[in-house]
Amino acid sequence: MPSLLPPEQQGRLLRACFEHKHRRPDPWGHAVDPxxxxxxxxxxxxxxxxxxxxxxxxxxxxxxxxxxVAEAHPAADVLGVDISERALTRARSRATAAGREITFEALDVLTHSPRHRFDLAFCCELLYYLGRNDRLSLGCARIAALLAPGGMLVLVHPWPESRGLYRPFDDNTALILHSEQVWTTSHRPFAVTVYERT
Known part of the structure; x- marks a missing residue:
């Protein structure tokens, strides 16, 4: 299990897995799936x-x-981070083709942090890759630390598994639960959960 490894080794293993997954473009159909x-x-x-x-x-x-996100918030500086360089190369090419000023950086959330703090952070379909218990708590703490005071964290994960994944955020005294909406009518129910940094 990757999360039994030290964080740096876990990151290397996950990077190799996602580089392999991104041998072909859009492996999960993010751009085309209704x-x-x-x-x-x-x-x-x-x-x-x-x-x-x-x-x-x-x-x-x-x-x-x-x-x-960049289209919805044109006045904001938008940064996308991922562990896969192949994915980021395609993301940068797409931004250039669209004439959008979006920055993309390689980053392992367990071991590195961006230079800035953020007013708004999205974390979608990622937490289950971090592992459980201490490793999940470490990842959630590092994600929460990216928020500026008053910053919003938007999490999107499968429901009801999301409730277990979000326990470290619930236990974080610097965060308060702002809202949670659940959609159960699709083939894969999901929740959109928003926390605010106090």
Whole structure:
């Protein structure tokens, strides 16, 4: 199990797995799957209405959702981070082709952090790759630490598994639960959960 390894070794193993997965473009169909399009639309609708200066999409893959975030918040500096360089190369090419100023960086959330703090952070379909118990707690603490005071964290994961994944956020005294919406009518139920850093 990868999470039994030290964080650096776990990161190397996950990077190799995702580089292999991204041998072909869009391996999960993020850009073409109607379920993903629906989930993205619901996620953006759950974001509290306010001005955001810095936004990060953690685990951005090839940047499909990151582009929608940049479109929805054109005045913000948007950063997409992922562990796969292959995915990021495609994300950068797509941004260039679309004429969008989005920054994409390689980053392992267990061992490295971006240089800035963010007003808005998205973490979608990522936490279950971190492992359980101490490793999940470490990843969640590092994600929470990316938020500026008053910053919003938007999590999107399968329901009801998301409730177990989010326990470290629930236990974090620097965060309060802002909202949670659950969609159970699709073939893969999911929750969009929003926390605010106090």
């Amino acid at each position: 379920y993903e399009a629906f989930k993205y639309a619901q996620t953006l609708a759950c974001v509290p209405r306010r001005q955001y200066r810095r936004i990060v999409d953690i685990g951005c893959s090839e940047g499909t959702f990151t582009h929608l």
